[in-house]
Amino acid sequence: MESVQMIKELALAFGAPGFEDDVLAVARKFAPAGARIVEDNTRNLYICPKNEQDPDLPTVLVDAHSDEVGLMVRSIKENGTLTFTTLGEWVPYVLPAQRMSIKNLDGELVTGIVATRPPHFGGDDEPLSISSMVIDIGAISKKEVEMAFKIAPACPVVPETGFVHDAIHDIMISKAFDCRLGCAAVLEVMHDVKDLHLDVNVVGSLSSQEEVGMRGAKVVANRIKPDLAICFEGTPADDTFAKEHLIQTRLKHGPMLRHIDQGMITHPRFIRFALNLAKDLHIPVQEAVRTGGKTNGLSIHLSNLGVPTIVIGHPVRYGHSHNSIASLDDYKKGVRLAVEIIKAMNGEIFAGF
Ligand SMILES: [Zn+2]
Structure with a gap:
């Protein structure tokens, strides 16, 4: 699919927290044909790539937030x-x-x-x-x-800003890559898994109001009651200002998986599963021990009876500004990792978590 056009339209859409309607309209346009789409009254959007859910299989939620700082x-x-x-x-x-x-x-x-x-x-x-x-x-x-x-x-x-895509140098510049890259990734994962035979149910969500305290994701978790969750994030890159030994997120070094941030100690078995899978498949990933930041993982991992959750971060330089920088290659690798996790997951592995 035309990832850049989707990312561009999502990034430029108006989506202040609580006012995500325009982002959801773009997301509906790029959702896979035939997917069941539901919008709730908190402006969360749910995308079910397959029409039927098997109650005997674990359900994986693939989430990103639709809002931006405003x-x-x-x-x-x-x-x-x-x-x-x-x-x-x-x-x-x-x-x-x-x-x-x-x-x-x-x-x-x-x-x-x-x-x-x-x-x-x-x-x-x-x-x-x-x-x-x-x-x-x-x-x-x-x-x-x-x-x-x-x-x-x-x-x-x-x-208010524009969108720059330099395909030769693999650079995208725009606002709101946190978290419209994630929104695009959710939609792309839904496309990629739609026709696969899977041993899990998959639901995609674009959650509202993350930037004001991970609010929409609470409603999403209540509604879907997932067994596992993968949250995409536009993760702040620190490679232009942090001390060399403290750099944890570099542009063009693949998606970042965090072991901890201020909102979640990432489920050690689930993240180890994801890291091992990435290694086996030669998908480069970056690992981080973050002292700041929170994601929708905070709301989701403590919902219901507890939900093993990982965060796949697309490195974004200069987030929460008019002009952030990201790489399409990092984005594609994040999408691929999520798809591979979904393909490899089953009830037995989940039971081992
Ligand atoms: Zn974000």
Whole structure:
């Protein structure tokens, strides 16, 4: 399938936490024909590649989150600029002078920029703080913002950017690779397993609101009650700034499997199974002992009676910004690893976990 086009459309789709509708519309477009697709009222999307589930087989959930870090309009100043609060984690220095897309009350996207003071006025010498920033949409009054632009408090906001694909050097640049690469991977895995004879049931999920605390995934786990879970993530790459011996995620070195992060000690037997399989199949992987970060694994592995869960991370440089860098080859290897795990899994192996 045309992975890059799917990744591009997913990455550019508007998907502030809680407002993932546009991402789900793209996902439906790229879901395998004939798959059963269900959307719940928390904006989680479920993709069942096969119509029938065998109740005697373990069920593997393949998850990624559909949201991205965003902002929300908090108030409108008399001069027509917008104050905002954050949806997810931002570092302040990536925001000034960047374009943002605001979804107005009619569902249309309005372009704004995070306002800065030009050098003609001495620039800004105050320390950067998100709480003092405003978005400027070019309006001249509060009334114009409300009446002409149809923008009100609570309108959601995401970065506005383009998509670059350099096939020769295997580089993709865009926003929201965390976690639209994962969304694409879920869809691609569903395509790849659809016609296979498997010893497990497979359900794909695109979970909402990960960036504000892994919320959608709680609902997903309650609904599907998986026996095992594979979470895709856009994993932050640290290969351009970490000390050499502490680099754990390099671009173009294959998917990253984490043994621990702040939300989960990864199930030791399941991750060992995945690492051994990767080794046998010569799929390069990176292993990490992370001191930060959380994924949907946090919500899923503690759901129901406990769910052995691994995270397959696609390395992403400069996540949570307008311009992240990722590699299609890393992505493809992550997809392949998930497919191979599903093909190799059965009730006996699961019972050994
Ligand atoms: Zn993520």
